[in-house]
Amino acid sequence: MITTINPANGNMLATYGAMTPAELEQVVGQAAAAAAEWGAVPVAARLDVLTRLAAELRGSADDLAAVVTAEMGKPIGEAEGEIEKSAVTAEYYAAKGAEILADEPVAIDGVRAWVSYEPIGLVLAVMPWNFPVWQVLRFAVPTLAAGNGVLLKHSLNVTGSALAIEAVFRAAGFPEHLVRTLVVEEADVPETIERLIADDRIAAVTLTGSNRAGAAVGAAAGRVSKKSVLELGGSDAFVVLADANIEAAAAAAVRARFTNSGQSCVCAKRFIVEAAVADEFIERFVVGVKGLAVGDPTDRSVAVGPLARDDLRAALQRQVDASLAAGAVLVAGGASVDGPGYFFEPTVLTGTAPGMPAFDEETFGPVAAVAVARDADHAAELAGATPYGLGLSIWTGDPDRGVRLARRITSGAAFVNAVVASDPRVPFGGTKRSGYGRELAAAGLREFTNTRTYWVA
Known part of the structure; x- marks a missing residue:
């Protein structure tokens, strides 16, 4: 039996029976057959169902958001936002899918030639708990639009969310x-994931999760020469240059770090500030952090809910303690909140640098690491001093200067005077240990297609 727990109070939510090997085999067979039939459905008909999906998501938003908040502790307003963002993404592909998937003529003398984007079959998705609906929908919507099927292995602590998502697709x-x-x-x-990847009925695999899980999935896919997309960890830099609007940057920094209680791969984690404005930024940032309400995620005044599991809270505490022992300075928070549930104080560490866990590792929770740079060149050096490469945010009074600086730092996305976020209109994905492949936009729709050349003499 699989048991889900409410992280806000530690109470049991529900139990689910794990599938037997025979049940798993039946599901895979049914899904593979459905994917083969779906791939033959005309693009326009597939996209029509996406419009109904958007409506179904909005109609089910209250129930879906409640399950998300109960299972992983996301503040209820953010859970509702996750559902709406999924609906907007379905509408985006309903409107743009035909154009993106259209055959592309190629001018070659004496022949008719074109490039076609064709379905590949059933795609296995290994998904994390931190955005139980959005992470699934941002993969599944374009994958289904492309004519494929979806086999979802979600995190066990959000099993209720996973089953609710499946029901929404059927209802649509x-x-x-x-x-x-x-x-x-x-x-x-x-063992189940490795076996499925090797199964001829699985065409490709995508994973959003840890580097360890990503390495296992990527290796398994490589052994059988199958396409894989990995969206892994992040330790995004939030760079504040001396000419930035410090008030605006500090307010944005609070949102960038503490959205989803800090449990996001694309949350800003390292705040790298030029020395000339460091004191002002830190003062404003700490005031904003200390003003965040922590507590019951169903309370709409609460900004920071619990961590999803107690072991995650313990891991975060170890990172904070080790960073303090290495010379970081604690200016806010720093410890678990007494009482039921898996709460952790919104925390700010200053004086961080390479060699400290809070700077070197991904901190998955409400902990911000601030480092002071001598100048812009040093800021770029510190921002790039990470094995990760997901997002980057640069704050400056000269946007063109921000773009020039961003080109010196490797990442999958660079935002200037804005908080890093995913949007269906632009690709999302990482570099270095943050993974490979892209979700969303045209790139995400074509990731799980056969880019096929036709040459007719």
């Missing part, structure tokens, strides 16, 4: 077995 009018959820005992997950 997608074929019954086209989107299926696998419920697998935790101890059996690695």
Whole structure:
């Protein structure tokens, strides 16, 4: 049995029976058959169902958001925003999918030639708990639009969310077995995923999660020469140059770090500030952090809910303690909140630098690491001193200067005078240890297609 726990109070939510090997085999067979049939459906008909999906998501928003908040502790307003963003993404692909998937003529003398984007079949998705709906929908919507099927292995602590998502797809009018959820005992997950990747009925795999899980999935896909997309960890830099609007930058920094209680790969984690404005930025930033309400995520006045699991809270505490021992300075928070639930104080560490866990590692929770740079060149050096490369945010009074600086720092996305975020209109993905491949926009729709050349003499 799989048990889900409410991280706000530690109470049990529900139990689910894990699938037997025979049940897993049946689900995979049904999903593969449904994917083959769906791939033959004309693009326009596939996109019509996406419009109904957007409506179904909005109609189910209250129930879906409640499940998300109960299972992983996301503040209720953010959970509702996750559902709306998923609906907007479905509408985006309903409107743009035909154009993106259209055949592309190629001018070659004496022949007719074109490039076609064709379905590949059933795609396995290994998804994390931190955005239980959005992470799934941002992959599944373009994958289904492309004519493929979805086999979802979600995190066990959001099993209720996973099953609710499957029901939403059916209610929207997608074929019954086209989107299926696998419920697998935790101890059996690695072997099950590796076996599925090797299964001829699985065409490709995508994973959003840890580097360890990504390495296992990427290696398994490589052994059988299958396409994989990995969206892994992040330790995004938030760079504040001396000519920036410090008030605006500090306010944005609070949002950038503490959205989703800091449990996001694309949250800013390292705040690198030029020395000339460091004191002002830190003062404003700390005031904003100390003003964040922590507590019951169903309370709309609460900005920071619990961490999703107690082991995650313990890991965060170890990172904070080790960073302090290495010379960082604690200016806000720093410890678990007493009482039921898995709460951690919004925390700010100053004086951080390479060699400290809060700077070198991904901190998955409400902890911000501030480092002071001598000048812009030093800021670029510190921002790039990471094995990760997901997002980057630069704040400056000269946007063109911000772009020039961004070109010196490797990342999958660079935002100037804005907080890094995903948007269906632009690709999302990482570099270095943050993974490879892209979701969203045209790139995300074409990731799981066969880019096929036609040459007709």
